[in-house]
Amino acid sequence: MIQPLDEVIFDKDKQNYYCAAYATMSKLSVASLQMDKMVDDDTFVDIIKTLEEAETYLKISLSTSNAVQSQDQYAAQALVDLCKSIDSFRQNARKVYEFALEKALQELKTAAEDPFRTPPRAGEFATPNNFGKWNTIIPQLKKVLQLCIECTSDGIRMIKSKFDTLRQKFQMDKIITAFVESIVLLARMQFKVEETQTHYQAFELLRKAEDQCINMKFSSGYKLISGSYYSMGVSMIKADMYFNAILPIRKSCVLLEKCVKSDINDQNKLELCKRYEILGTCCVKDRNYKDAIVAYKLGLRQVPTSEIRAFVKQGETTAVSAIMGNDCIMRKLMDRFLRISVIDPEQDSITFASEHLNLSDFNPAQQCIVYECELKIWNVIALKIKLSRFQLFIIEKLLEVYKPDEYPIRRARYVSYMPH
Secondary structure (H helix, E strand, C coil), rough: CCCHHHHHHHCCCCCCCHHHHHCCCCCCCHHHHHHHHHHHHHCCCHHHHHHHHHHHEEEEEEEEHHHHCCCCHHHCCCCCCCCHHHHHHHHHHHHHHHHHHHHHHHHHHHHHHCCCCCCCCCCHHCCCCCCCHHHCCCCHHHHHHHHHHHHHHHHHHHHHHHHHHHHHHHCHHHHHHHHHHHHHHHHHHHHCCCHHHHHHHHHHHHHHHHHHHCCCCCCCHHHHHHHHHHHHHHHHHHCCHHHHHHHHHHHHHHHHHHHHHHCCCCHHHHHHHHHHHHHHHHHHCCCCCCHHHHHHHHHCEEEEEHHHHHHHHHCCCCCCCHHCCCHHHHHHHHHHHHHHEEEEEEECCCCCHHHHHCCCEEEEHHHHHHHHHHHHHHHCCCCCCCCHHHHHHHEEEHHHCCCCCCCCCHHHHHCCCCCC
């Protein structure tokens, strides 16, 4: 099949998208099979020539797409098949990259345990850049992946402009998902925590993915892009690059918040809370207390009602001090928020953490359990700084609800704090 196709696609007078697309598919399929076999057999094979040929065919596919006639069914079917082949290549490219990454990490661990070798830096563990014999493949793999992304983007353009009456042929959600996942993979391969220029290259790739999601109104893609930004930020944190981590972690929060708005579920909201907590911590490490307060505040606003309800339910039968040691994101965010609010010299006024929680679904007695949690945090902070007015304010709120005849034990805990 390849030889007759070669005669057509390398002859500029005969070149056409249909033949170029199927020739490209053939080379991508060969590359996919070779990569799959390498991983399954744990054997290195030099596939540079195959990847270079795939690169050539992808470029020809791109150069011939403008000549495609409107509503050309054959070209449309070729595009359908090419998108499937590109996605299969992407999956195998990821498989090979993760396989090489695991090999690189094993080598780093061996070096770290060897007393006669220089210990690897933290950044090397976060994003290894020495893949040994795989170093010859990874750069070419990135080139082909970049062209696959460009071909898919070009395909989406053709579907909108040339194949509008043939849209039923295309599974647009799958095509755009594959496009986003390809960019996420390439950004991951491009990103090296210790090389600042690669940060911006990766961010630029992710920006293109986000733009495509906006253009196609594809909100499902935001979560994939958000996860990629988050992974990069975490890698920076592992290398103690807190200032650098602020941008990707913040971007991951913004995109995940879009997901929360379009797909409201507790899992997304809980993940968003955790990311805002990490963002706040990065800002604190950078001594940017104002932005840290904003991050913790936004995290508190996203705490799911189910998370608060679980805490309140425990508090109804157990002393609040006994359950505060549990791994509770609400308590963590309250603690972080209050501590930074107190130490920030530019803070005009201090608000209570509970003010930023959504407590509208809870009755006054249940809300008081949250206030008790906040009071316990104030009490700890007050060991170092005078905060009696904040403590008394919460105690007054508690005593308004904890009447002697209804909650005598709870009331007894706090009535002694009031001035006589």
